[in-house]
Amino acid sequence: xxxxxxxxxxxxxxxxxxxxxxxxxxxxxxxxxxxxxxxxxxxxxxxxxxxxxxxxxxxxxxxxxxxxxxxxxxxxxxxxxxxxxxxxxxxxxxxxxxxxxxxxxxxxxxxxxxxxxxxxxxxxxxxxxxxxxxxxxxxxxxxxxxxxxxxxxxxxxxxxxxxxxxxxxxxxxxxxxxxxxxxxxxxxxxxxxxxxxxxxxxxxxxxxxxxxxxxxxxxx
Amino acid sequence: xxxxxxxxxxxxxxxxxxxxxxxxxxxxxxxxxxxxxxxxxxxxxxxxxxxxxxxxxxxxxxxxxxxxxxxxxxxxxxxxxxxxxxxxxxxxxxxxxxxxxxxxxxxxxxxxxxxxxxxxxxxxxxxxxxxxxxxxxxxxxxxxxxxxxxxxxxxxxxxxxxxxxxxxxxxxxxxxxxxxxxxxxxxxxxxxxxxxxxxxxxxxxxxxxxxxxxxxxxxx
DNA sequence: ACCTGAACACCGTTCAAGT
DNA sequence: ACCTGAACACCGTTCAAGT
Numbered sequence: 001x002x003x004x005x006x007x008x009x010x011x012x013x014x015x016x017x018x019x020x021x022x023x024x025x026x027x028x029x030x031x032x033x034x035x036x037x038x039x040x041x042x043x044x045x046x047x048x049x050x051x052x053x054x055x056x057x058x059x060x061x062x063x064x065x066x067x068x069x070x071x072x073x074x075x076x077x078x079x080x081x082x083x084x085x086x087x088x089x090x091x092x093x094x095x096x097x098x099x100x101x102x103x104x105x106x107x108x109x110x111x112x113x114x115x116x117x118x119x120x121x122x123x124x125x126x127x128x129x130x131x132x133x134x135x136x137x138x139x140x141x142x143x144x145x146x147x148x149x150x151x152x153x154x155x156x157x158x159x160x161x162x163x164x165x166x167x168x169x170x171x172x173x174x175x176x177x178x179x180x181x182x183x184x185x186x187x188x189x190x191x192x193x194x195x196x197x198x199x200x201x202x203x204x205x206x207x208x209x210x211x212x213x214x215x216x217x218x219x220x
Numbered sequence: 221x222x223x224x225x226x227x228x229x230x231x232x233x234x235x236x237x238x239x240x241x242x243x244x245x246x247x248x249x250x251x252x253x254x255x256x257x258x259x260x261x262x263x264x265x266x267x268x269x270x271x272x273x274x275x276x277x278x279x280x281x282x283x284x285x286x287x288x289x290x291x292x293x294x295x296x297x298x299x300x301x302x303x304x305x306x307x308x309x310x311x312x313x314x315x316x317x318x319x320x321x322x323x324x325x326x327x328x329x330x331x332x333x334x335x336x337x338x339x340x341x342x343x344x345x346x347x348x349x350x351x352x353x354x355x356x357x358x359x360x361x362x363x364x365x366x367x368x369x370x371x372x373x374x375x376x377x378x379x380x381x382x383x384x385x386x387x388x389x390x391x392x393x394x395x396x397x398x399x400x401x402x403x404x405x406x407x408x409x410x411x412x413x414x415x416x417x418x419x420x421x422x423x424x425x426x427x428x429x430x431x432x433x434x435x436x437x438x439x440x
Numbered sequence: 441a442c443c444t445g446a447a448c449a450c451c452g453t454t455c456a457a458g459t
Numbered sequence: 460a461c462c463t464g465a466a467c468a469c470c471g472t473t474c475a476a477g478t
Contacts, residue, residue: 015460041451052463057453118338118389159404166390166405169338170382174426183422184379185386191419192412199411202403206394235441261470272444277472 022059024049030070033112038067071116074106075130082137093150096141100164101186103134107168108182114172117165135161135208152195156205163189242279244269250290253332258287291336294326295350302357313370316361320384321406323354327388328402334392337385355381355428372415376425383409 014022028049032040042063046053060066081102089095107114139157146153167189171182234242248269252260262283266273280286301322309315327334359377366373387409391402 018461021462042453043451053452054455054463054465055461058461061453063452115338118335118392155408162390162393162401163405163408165393166386169389170386172338173382173385174428177429178423178426180423181382181426184425185383187419187421188375188383188409188412192408196416199407201407203398203400205404206398206401208394209397238442241443262472263470273471274444274446274474275442278442281472283471 018059021049021051021055025051025056025059025066026070026073029066030073030112033067033070033116034110037111038115042066067112067116071113072130074110074113075134078102078106079130079133079137082134082141086137086140092141092144092148096145096151097190099137099141100160100189101183103161103164104168104182104186107165108171108175109179111175114168114175118169131161131208149195151193154201154205155193158206158208162206238279241269241271241275245271245276245279245286246289246293249286250293250332253287253290253336254330257331258335262286287332287336291333292350294330294333295354298323298326299350299353299357302354302361306357306360312361312364312368316365316371317410319357319361320380320409321403323381323384324388324402324406327385328391328395329399331395334388334395338389351381351428369415371413374421374425375413378426378428382426 013019025045029045032045032048036044042056043053045066046056056066060069082099085095085099089098107117135157138160142151142155142157142160145151167185168182170185171178174181233239245265249265252265252268256264262276263273265286266276276286280289302319305315305319309318327337355377358380362371362375362377362380365371387405388402390405391398394401
């Protein structure tokens with residue numbers, strides 16, 4: 001057969017209007033998801049962006065993949081901050097604390113991200129490349145803080161990534177009435193990380209099953 | 221009109237077969253929800269219980285209310301434990317730790333409860349009577365532990381209820397590969413609660429908007 | 441009173457027709 | 460290549476008919 005197949009490679013250059021629509025869709029979705037949460041119908045997002053819902057599915061094969069793309073956009077900013085801190089912040093404890101804080105804040109202040117990040121990672125995983133990068137940065141920062149004697153030696157980068165989620169989720173029920181509550185529980189977490197208190201922790205540090213994770217199209 | 225209305229009062233005595241079916245439904249749902257999570261169709265639960273799906277909606281006005289009833293069943297057991305600890309455990313720190321542990325465990329080991337408890341409480345709240353009771357027990361236990369000097373004075377019962385959730389949710393992504401991971405983060409939380417480390421915490425302790433909570437039918 | 445399954449509404453996803 | 464909205468499948472909820 002001679003019919004042209006549409007190019008499925010994710011990084012194939014899009015036609016100008018398509019690229020514009022993709023960006024519009026991501027921005028609209030980010031905003032809508034942030035305060036309505038994951039339950040908004042795709043049709044709602046499509047209408048808010050002034051597009052047909054078919055267009056959404058042309059660019060993102062499923063609702064989940066759209067959400068994923070939005071979340072990855074946000075985590076991309078977090079990674080940039082991590083790189084900056086890793087390069088420029090001379091105080092290891094301060095660098096770690098700011099990275100923890102920023103990660104918690106993204107989840108805590110964004111209903112869509114909070115709900116999305118709930119089921120993800122671990123067993124039925126997503127966001128692989130981005131999460132792996134975050135763990136790498138976390139590892140760098142926590143290692144330095146431990147070497148400086150600011151943080152107990154028995155917590156790992158994986159622990160801290162999970163605990164970021166935990167802190168954000170602890171504060172999540174009161175997001176509307178007390179949007180800064182997560183800072184309170186970050187303070188508690190920080191206390192728990194002091195080397196002085198270090199009782200041995202139960203069991204072994206967790207490991208993530210990166211192999212099980214599939215690279216979604218958007219991750220390129 | 222002379223037609224009899226069905227009695228809507230939630231505690232009205234059910235006919236024997238209806239009561240049996242209600243119990244069967246709750247037990248089946250508990251089991252199915254625990255490992256499949258909230259996404260299982262009602263039709264699946266109905267079939268597993270050998271009933272028509274209409275029967276489910278006759279007893280529980282919505283899927284949400286069925287889930288709620290299941291969760292409340294489980295939290296009922298937690299409350300009983302709390303009462304026992306409050307009455308019988310002489311060591312205040314031990315009593316508090318065991319209550320924290322049991323609450324985290326319920327959420328951590330039960331996918332349905334974990335997902336259900338995610339959105340609840342706080343802004344758009346449910347489970348009111350049961351949650352209020354849990355906070356009361358927590359208040360009793362934490363007060364004693366604080367009076368005994370085992371726990372820092374600036375955390376409240378509300379903090380701890382939220383933090384239970386947080387610990388369970390931190391470990392949730394690895395539930396299948398590492399089902400005991402929550403114990404590790406309970407250890408960390410426990411370290412954070414020591415009076416010795418007490419840096420002042422950010423902001424004020426949270427308060428729950430009980431007024432906003434509606435008593436669901438099942439709470440009778 | 442209670443049970444049931446067919447019917448309805450809604451939303452995610454697909455696709456034939458149009459630009 | 461891309462866009463669109465109608466059509467399809469699935470699941471929560473309702474309800475007319477039966478016991």
